[in-house]
Amino acid sequence: MFREMFGGLRITMRAMMSKPLTIQYPEEQRPVPPRARGRHILHRYDNGLEKCIGCELCSGACPVGCIYVLPAANDPLHPVSPGERFAARYEINLMRCIYCGYCAEACPTEAITLGPRLDLADYKRERLVATKSDLLEAWPGFTPLRQPGAEGQGPPGSPPDPLGAAASHEGPAGSAPGVNPPIPRRSGPDRESGPR
């Protein structure tokens, strides 16, 4: 009986002298699994056009209803997406989202996927509604498109920016709450009858 009791104490003593397994977050972090569903990313094609065609299938598939898409017609001269529509406003309420990935499954062009960024906590509710400027991924490789001199073009070689997203875009960490790229006013039959 005493041998078992001392054996138990020896096990815990050995554990006391072992190195702990704790990882000191956030100084050390574990690698995120490759298919982890974190914050959403709106993807682009290699030539800079956005994949999102504003079809709102993601919004319909979402079980929670946390995606808001405002489609608009593509300007044929400066298309944002290959197609007739693009998403003028694309907002996801990250607080309501359950990160199920149904939107990614529903998207016909693989525009919206869930990325690896899991550390989404914040102190203010406003900052947790991700707008298109937060979600749109940077354009990795690009061929320079011609669009001389337009103000708010972003870095030279970036695709034409009909919405002026680059102008109002302060970077993901500094986005003011609720700021959206200004929607150009256009008259004509394609215009959405919504705000602005």
Place this chain on the structure above:
Amino acid sequence: MTALLSASLHPQLAALGGGVNVPLTFLVALVKGVLILVVLLTTAAYLVLAERKVSARIQLRLGPNRVGLGGLMQPAADAVKLIFKEAAAPDGRDRFLFELAPALAAVAALFAFAVIPINQTICIGGRHGAGPLSAACPGGFALHWDLAHLNIGLLFILAVTSIGVYAIFLGGWASNSKYSLLGALRSSAQLISYELAVSFAVLGPVLLSGSLNLERMVQAQHRLWFVFLQPLAFLLYLTAGLAETNRLPFDLPEAEGELGAGYHTEMAGMRFGLFFVGEYVNMVVVAAIATTLFLGGWMAPFFFLPSWLGPIWFFAKVMLLIFMMLWIRWTYPRLRYDRLMQFGWKVLLPLGLANIVVTAVFVALR
């Protein structure tokens, strides 16, 4: 001031105190009381941190290490949090007893430390002699290193630890809650059973040293510590002492996860904090008594080591015993309540009695 501090007093004042410098003694007692309070409460607070870190290491994780340097300010943060917590209380509670119980728990635990000496009596001026209490240092001032130098110190401790039982079942009863009541009943039954085991365990050193005066008991160990002469009593005392403080493996009354939280289920915020402090101070008291009675109190382990740092040795031994208590808590499973009671009455008590009989025979034959 010098007249106050000088050992030779105005004859009438001296007659009042029976030859003892009363104002000086009172002043010294006040200082000692404050010191004990401060040191014990700080120790109890940091004991909570120590428990968290030791338990973390046993479970292969780090304990709190963010607040302060390596987590050292964690007790302060905990205290602040407890004070700010909403003191929710059940509706039908007995108001007076509900507030009294946590205070009583903390106070009873602190009380027992009043007679534990942490160093040899130092005689300032005069000749050092062995005699009755007030004349132990004829012509000088005897600086005792315990708050109250009682001839029946051990009996005082046994009596005061019984007061702790009141705190528990008053808290459970006054909470007007089933979980609390059950926890309190179990706990008080457990405590009074193991108090007998404690009493029998400490009777061994009493027989060997022939006195209940704690300082004399330590001095009786100057040749060999009682832990070597009374190993069974030492183990008995530690086991029963663990049961007295409601620590695992005897903590079913508190059984976090089985009984809500036992008798302090309904206590929020600082009330819970006081019970917690009481429990940890109790641990310190049990360790301190074990050190005094079995491990030679303030004496250095080997004869060639310097013995003049009495309090340091005492503190080190107490810390060692407390570490063992923490270690034991995170090693062993909990005893089921009926087995706990059987253990107290059918195992510890007979062993204690046997120990006393054998010790008495040896003492008589010596």
